[in-house]
Amino acid sequence: MGDRSHTHPGAAGRATAAGPPGSVRNVALVGHSGSGKTTLVEALALTAGAVNRAGRVEDGATVSDHDESERRAGRSVQLSVVPVDWAGCRINLLDTPGYADFVGELRAGLRAADAVLFVVSAAQEAEAVADTTRALWEECAAVGMPGAVVLTHLDTARTPFDELTRVCGRVLGGGDPDALLPLYLPVEGPRGPDGRAPLTGLTGLLTRRIFDYSSGERRELPPDGDQRERLLGARARLIEGIIAESEDETLMDRYLGGGEIDTGTLVRDLRRAVARGSFHPVLTAAPAAPGARQGIGTVELLDLITAGFPAPSERVAPAVTGPDGGVRPAPVCDPAAPLVAEVVKTASDPYVGRISLVRVFSGTLRPDETVHVCGHGVGAPAGGPRPRHEADVRVGALTAPFGKQQRPLDSCGAGDLACVSKLTGARTGDTLSASGDPLLMEPWTLPDPLMPLAVRAHGQADEDKLSQGLSRLVAEDPALRLERNPDTHQVVLWCMGEAHTDVALERLRGRYGVQVDAEPHRVPLRETFAARSAGRGRHVKQSGGHGHYAVCEIEVEPLEPGAGLVFADEVAGGSVPRQFVASVEKGVRAQAARGVAAGYPLVDVRVTLLDGKAHSVDSSDAAFQAAGALALREAAADARVELLEPVADVAVLVPDDYVGAVMGDLSGRRGRVVGTEQATGGRTLVRAEVPEIEIGGYTVDLRSLTHGTGRFDRAYARHEPMPPQLADRLRTSRETAANQA
Structure with missing residues (x-):
């Protein structure tokens, strides 16, 4: 295995560069929030001599230093890196957030890594393990990451070790409960008054040795009678799994013929299978007990990383x-x-x-x-x-x-x-x-952030800093998208979820000194005429010198969706002089942009100028603009004006068990389910059309409804009429707000 260095790469004050690429291991720790990733990093750093028992190096730095946003969130929200030296290798441990909102940090960690440690907590029920690990495992599988599964919290297990291994195999191994095989079996001590059995060591299946940590020191012991029977069955399954992945096709024949396969050959084939990503072994780890110098299973884990995980030179770089x-x-x-x-x-x-x-x-x-x-x-x-x-x-x-x-x-x-x-x-x-x-x-992909956060500067001093702060925030976090909506005039940060919005606000205030207020996100609505109407605009004023005189008559008719606003001139006999026709159009378009009923832009209508009157002295461009606007408002007063709301094409991918609940929820949001498609992994893709005003917080609601297993995408489809009762309610609320202002 080589010499094991227990010197932190920067313990002397200046870091030493890593050796050649073959001696570097970049390993991302991936797992659901609360699975124990950061605790495992601390345990590995302690075992490798990077930190002392208090988790600190000489100058007081710790593995788990958190910024203010992490302390407020109560969870890791950003990628952190801890390098340790072991067996002549530099191991960069990349601790990734486990919460779904911070998938951008997770994908950054996967981009920087060459292998993963997939951390699963036994403190969860089996069903919860399946729900919380599936999406994360798919993230790793999408980039073809080799690695291993690490089981934690076995001392407080709600799911026994054997069952947890089978659940992981079923979820992570494509439905086969025997797809993942352990390299070590846990050894438990006597149960305490609380009924819990502490983890005291591990049984090595290939070496057939007990690694006992009960004294605070790692000791190798032979297995006793009770342990030996369990060991032999698990060892046989592991050997069969290794041989199945071996490049030596003669091994299976030798094994089935009763031949003994030496441990060196098995270890070599295991390392090769792990490095190329065709075999994901299961290991167990626990933090060091008080006074101990090593966490349980950490030596075994570091040995696997250095000997079995690929070096950067063995991985294909992005194009x-x-x-x-x-x-x-x-x-x-x-x-x-x-x-x-x-x-x-x-x-x-x-x-x-x-x-x-x-x-x-x-x-x-x-x-x-x-x-x-x-x-x-x-x-x-x-x-x-x-x-x-x-x-x-x-x-x-x-x-x-x-x-x-x-x-x-x-x-x-x-x-x-x-x-x-x-x-x-x-x-x-x-x-x-x-x-x-x-x-x-070649860039790495990120899901589209689908939860809007509308912000405004708290005061004038913040107004000047807001643009720079937002730009820096988005440059740091590619999972954020910044929008300055031209229709609602809102500044919108599109985020991955509620926790992501909280962190974004905290960073704006804490890092960049920008005090901002969140405000309700407004969906860009439109107005249109439901039927043909006519209007007359008369702008006549006399005030000493030149007066104002302009009269125009228009007809408004609805057009097909997406037509916009079309202006037509059908004036006969020059009742509106040619130079003022454009003025009428300008006034009509300006009024249409301001809205004619509830203050939303008017679209999908044809406005036809039919007739009018002018004065040789008092008519002007401004007068006919005003007349055009008045005519459009009068036409709207005599017609039914509909509010148009944006409708999104929504595609929701959920496990089959949640399809009914999701379809019912979409219907409750005035959605129309247009079809379902069977997807891989026991999941269904539900396609629906849903008004955007109903899905502003759908990211959070879907996560709650499906226990974190559902995902969705959406794309703008069209604007269509809002139900009259909702439109009336919206008009009333806007009028009330305007009067209060």
């Missing part, structure tokens, strides 16, 4: 393109190759400023050198040859992350991670490359 959009060869994980790196996370420090977490895929990143920053940009045309923003930027100081602590680095080679200060203009997802050879990496 890259050149300035002309042409595909370039994939980056080579070689410190001497041309630089290709990516900003996987952006954060702000009150003292240092912007800090970018960078994964180097090729070449070597050094401080004070000039690199080319390329970004896809929000709203960049799909398939477009060039990104929205790019520039040559001078690299600031390089540091090695340790939670929130930063330690100076001289360089960062291929396969490793580093923080870069003051990387001006760089956003999360941007590519860094040599200044003479600009490149752009």
Whole structure:
């Protein structure tokens, strides 16, 4: 296994760069909120000697330092990195948030990692385990991540070890409860007065040895009689699973023929299967007991990471393109190759400023050198040859992350991670490359944020800082989308859920000093005429000198949806002089933009100018504009004006058990279910048309309705008439608000 280093990479004050790419392991810890990921990182850091028993290094930094938004949320909301050294390898542990709102941080961690530890808590009921792990596992499977499953909280288990392993196999292994196999079995101590049996050690299935931690030190012991019987059955299943994944086709014949397969061969084939992602072993871990130097299972876990997880050089880097959009060869994980790196996370420090977490895929990143920053940009045309923003930027100081602590680095080679200060203009997802050879990496995808948060500045002083604060917030978090709605004139942050909105508000106030107020999100409604109508506008005033004289008669008729506003001139005999026809149109369009009934833009009508009167002296452009507006208002007063609301095409993907509840909920939102489709994994895709005013908070409601297993997408379909009773209620509320103002 090699020498095990127990020296933290930055314990002496200045971090040492990692060795060659083959000695680096980038591992993302993935699991539902509360599964124990951060506790596991602390236990691994303690075992590797990166922290002391208090969880601190020499200068007081801790693994679990949280910012204000995390303390308020009571959970991890951002990606953090903790490097440890073990068996001659640098292991970068990437602790990802488990809550669904922070999927952007999760995907950033997966982008930077080469393997995953999927953490599952036994403190949950079996059904809850299935619900909370399925979506997260799909995130890992989508990027083809190899790794292992780690079971935690076995001392407070609601789901026994064997059942939990089967549940994980069924959910994570495509329905086969035997798809995942343990490498170790838990050893429990005597049950206490509370009925709980503490975890005291592990039984190694391949080595047939007990690793006992009950004394605070890891000791190897032979299994006793009771343990041996259970060990043999589990060991046989594990061997069969390893042989099934072996590239040596003769092993199965030898095994079935009664031949003994030596442990070295099994371990070698196991490591190969884990590294290529075809085998996901199950391990068990627990934090160190008071006074102990090692957590239970942490040595075994670190050994598996160093020996079985792939190095960066064994993983295929994302595709890259050149300035002309042409595909370039994939980056080579070689410190001497041309630089290709990516900003996987952006954060702000009150003292240092912007800090970018960078994964180097090729070449070597050094401080004070000039690199080319390329970004896809929000709203960049799909398939477009060039990104929205790019520039040559001078690299600031390089540091090695340790939670929130930063330690100076001289360089960062291929396969490793580093923080870069003051990387001006760089956003999360941007590519860094040599200044003479600009490149752009294939972006990672993010779900569309579907929960709106409308904000306004609290005061005039905040008004000046709001735009800059929002821009910085969106640059840091690609899961946020900023919209300045031209119809409602609201500034809207589109978020992933309620927790995401809380964190966004906290960061605006805490990091950027912008006091903002949240306000109800307004859906852009429209108005239209339900039937043909006519109106006469008369603007006649006399005031000393030149007066104002303009009369026009119009007819308004409804058009098909999407037609907009069409103006037609059918004046005969010059009753409205030609130069004032455009003035009437301008007045009509201005009034239509302001609305004629409830203050929403008027659309899908044809306004025809039929007749009018003018005065040789007192008629003017302004007078006919006013007359046109008056005529449209009079036509609206004599007609039924409908409110049009936007309707969205909604696609909801849910487990089959929740289809009825989801369809009933959509119907209660005035939705029309237009069809269902069977999807993979025992799920159904429900398609419906739902008014957007009814689904502002659907992200939260769907999560509650389906226990976190449902997902949905939506797209604008059209505007259609709102039910009269709802329209009347909305008009009344707007009139009341206007009178109070």
